[in-house]
Amino acid sequence: MQGGALLAVLDGAESGRRVRIAERLTLGRGEEAGVLIDDPEISRTHAILRPTADGLELQDLSSLNGTWVNGERISGPTLLAPGDVVKLGATRIEVLSVGDRPLSSVPPTSSTPVDAEGELRPVSVLFADVVGSTSLAERLEPEDFRALMGGCVDRMCRAVEQFGGVIDAYMGDGIAAFFGFPAATEDDADRAATAALSVIKAIDEYASDVRETWNLPDLHVRVGVNSGQVAIGVVGGAERHPVALGDTMNVAARLQGAAPPSTIVIGGATARKLGGRFLLAPLGHLGVRGRDAPVEAWRLLGPRPDHRRRQPPRLVGRANETARLLETANALRGGGGGLMLLDGEPGIGKTRLLEWLREQLGSDVTWLEGSCVSFGGQLYQAPAEALRRWVASDDMGRRTSTLERLGLEPDALPYLATLMAAGSGGEHARGANGSAGDLGAALARAYTAWISGLCRERPVVLAVNDIHWADRPTLELVESLVDLLDRLPLLIAATSRVSAGASERHFRERARQGRPDRVVELTLGPLGEAEADQLLSDLSPGELAPEARREVVTLAEGNPFYLEQLLRSLLETGGLAARHTWALTRPAAQLPSGLESLLVARVAGLPRDARRVAHAGAVLGRTFAPTLLASVSGVEDVELNLARLLRANIIRESRPVPNREYAFTHGLLQEAALSTLTRARRRELYRSVATAHERVFAGSLDEHLERLAFYYARGGDLERAFDYLEKAANRATSLSAHTQASALWSHAASIADRINDPEARDRVKRRLVELSA
Structure with a gap:
């Protein structure tokens, strides 16, 4: 018998579909869900299924309409049995078998397709492990130790997944988890902090059962959280799995190692992203193994009960x-x-x-x-x-x-x-x-x-x-x-x-x-609260609940663009749901805490080909024509993916046919697209854009001199950048644009120094002398 549980979808367009559950998977209608269900009545990430040592467990993820088993709404983790019928929204799913694979044998894999290789993502990483596990192993029989560790790890996983975390690795007595990868999130630090507190609470509660069962007086866990960029790679043979690599991971592990029992230590970047919504105690700079420089560290104590988001300043409106x-x-x-x-x-x-x-x-x-x-x-x-x-x-x-x-x-x-x-x-x-x-x-x-x-x-x-x-x-x-x-x-x-x-x-x-x-x-200063509130009414699909209106206006801080993007993101990610009014489906601490994360989440959340088109467009510039997108992005159906970007409001049409052009709806969205590329991939794209320009505009290269110099410089080909920059400087000189020519020649001189070309350097110096004469 093949391992893993087997489910059958009973309703809708996918009626009859069978799903094998051999690992932790989320159920929902969002692209980040492991089991994607086309049902408008369910949430984007509605519930989670996890194989455990006891069978197949189902847990609701604070969905809007709830998760039901055999006609009863579940309120916590629920073990399923063959013949059970699970109902999410209008979709029923029958449990055909629950499988025979325990938690400890389930490999931690992402349900997201491996399509982000070569990208960077902002994430928060959580490491947690049981304190003194070696000593515990000495005091228990192997079977008992396995059961104890399985209970600990299972509770850690529940706490992490409850807040949208993805388990990256099991380490026997602990876990490593991501917030912000594979699915990008705009509030990764808040989620990680809340999950870390939940891990501590869950293990503290489990400790009483451990004392009663095995007569062990002390059971503690320690947690480390760090935020920053990671590079996405893949591992594996026939089955390739995405992995996140970088110093952010290493520091998170070291912070966890420095945490005293039953405490959480976070890095400075995480502390800044939390923005005052949590109580923190400074720990100064800690020396960690494997790093020359010390690491800024804080102890996470809990949510700030009296926190109020800063109101936008009351300035005159428009x-x-x-x-x-x-x-x-x-x-x-x-x-x-x-x-x-x-x-x-x-x-x-x-x-x-x-x-x-x-x-x-x-x-x-x-x-x-x-x-x-x-x-x-x-x-x-x-x-x-x-x-x-x-x-x-x-x-x-x-x-x-x-x-x-x-x-x-x-x-x-x-x-x-x-x-x-x-x-x-x-x-x-x-x-x-x-x-x-x-x-x-x-x-x-x-x-x-x-x-x-x-x-x-x-x-x-x-x-x-x-x-x-x-x-x-x-x-x-x-x-x-x-x-x-x-x-x-x-x-x-x-x-x-x-x-x-x-x-x-x-x-x-x-x-x-x-x-x-x-x-x-x-x-123009920020909008006052009343003006921002009116703008929110104009942009909203219906009446917002008072708490939702208050949160969006406060987070936007009077910037109309921020307000518009916050609202759109909440609507698109299920953060707002239509009841009697449009109400929040997440507590205040789960709302966006920074525009950068929000923008990166919108770009990184696109389908792979749409992301590639966005990357190519971002390299071309704030405004770009579709002419070069196919060759630069490697995407066959550019028009389809431009339509996706238009629908997502990532770009807009800035000039109609026949000379059609598109523009990113804000410069920060262009920067967000670029920020998800590794340095090597970004240089590769810039060089690709430059060579595509040379090919497409072979008969009129003089019309693109400065752009070609810019693209080649960004692409790391400084020799070609110098050639075009020199031609551009000569053109500016011929136009009597002396200030501009001087700037171009100065730029050329700096590149000549970098490529160590004495002849080019002397030539540029002569032209600068001529201009100053």
Whole structure:
């Protein structure tokens, strides 16, 4: 007879399906479940089945609708017998046999497919073992010792799995478990801490049975917990199993070894992630075997009973900002120009406020928009993008007639073409007439003439996103447009982070001095509680229960992006469930404790191919076209997986067909996707992107110089990065963009030093001297 229990599904689309249970497996409708059941009435991780020395045990995992055996709802671990009928939601499962494999013989394997190899994951690792097991073995018969250890390990496993942990290894007298792998979680540290406390409690309770059965006065366990990144690998032959490797594991084991009996010692990273929700006692820095540097350690004492999450500061909402925007809009309709600078931290709502302004203005204005990016070094990024989008919005004949109608001089058109090419690193940047000395000024004149022509037809808004990343030529061009504000209906609306660079600060100062009555600066702070509560109502699928509303608003801390993502994550992971109202299914301590874990959980929780497409897109940039995704990601059906990313709100369509582009819904999501890649895999992807660019754009490589240099540098091929960077620097010099050229040559010099190429280093030094002359 084959080992393991045998179950049969009696209802639904999977009626008749038989499931062999030879290891611990979760039942649920989420992808992280070992036995996946397509039933909307059950929870994502509804219940767990575990083979034990006594048979097959079933335990509910705090599911919404409960777990039922033979018509009765179970409240704790329940042994099953052949003929029992288990009911989860609307699905019934019959127990055909309970198997004959005890707990100690069951290998710890993950029910998650081995599809995360080569990735990094943030996890919390828990190690627990019985204190003095060697002495206990000396005092007991082998059979009794086996029963004692089996009881201890079984209770440890129950405590860990109750809070979503996954057993990675059994060590005779202890266990190692993960929180955050294989299934990513956004609150791994909270879960691990709660499970650790539950392990201590379970063994303390078991100690009374041990005293009564074997007359052993002392039974204690010690626990260590550590948080950090691990690398995912695989082990095994015919059956390959995922494993997590790294220093995080080693430190967790050492912390456990340093813990006194019946205590829990956690690392500094775990203490910080717990964020004040638990009582901790500092232990200073402990010296641990196998490490040169000491490890920060804390003793975990228990949950903090009087903990209250920090309320967001009570700041003025968006009423003042929208009032100022309406004033500016009315002035624009009346023929007045202005420069509006929207400042704030990432995700605070700058872009959303611009979108609101666009809705208010509607068809009364011509809306132009472009973005600056933090890498690549392209010149004139945002102005060129705005021009390219305007050009692409119509057919060639109408574009030509429109340009003529705008009254542009014929010699302005080559400069506009040059500007468009410069914004994408194009070779056409060399084709414009005019000397190198006045090319930058000529580009600004042509762009100003184009904007002026549009303004004579109707008011214009030029929106510049992320101007804090703007190159110096872009700032100089935008500054030239400020001169139009006194006489034309032009609104320049730029978004920026609070920590602006020197170039942007200089730009702002000159604008204030030159046109003080035309400059409006708005700094967006966090939403107040009432405003965040209203936003939550707008985003929610229905009425939220008061405790759920309170928790989400508090955790978002006034950042609209955080609030939106917290709500979406709770809905997608079963953290909110529809009863009379949408209510929490987890206690407060189980809610997200940090945005980073939440974002990584959303990326890592995608199917394998969707993750690969997200990784490739993240390497391409914040905004990316689907052209290169197939060759870079290795995924055949890219469109299917782009649709998955769209549904998960990981990406959005930023430009429609025919020049379709996608963008990560927030830069932190792009960073989250990159953060799950090992250094080697990340470099491999960057090199793959670079070679794909060379292949696909073989006839126009000059249009991609800075990007190719960036990709090769990130990919570790510094020789190729230097070649492209040198070409990009030469192009910037030819455009008279001296500041940008100097920066590119300086970057090239640093790479020349790293590749130890004296000839290249001397060549770059000569060009830097020429620029400074």
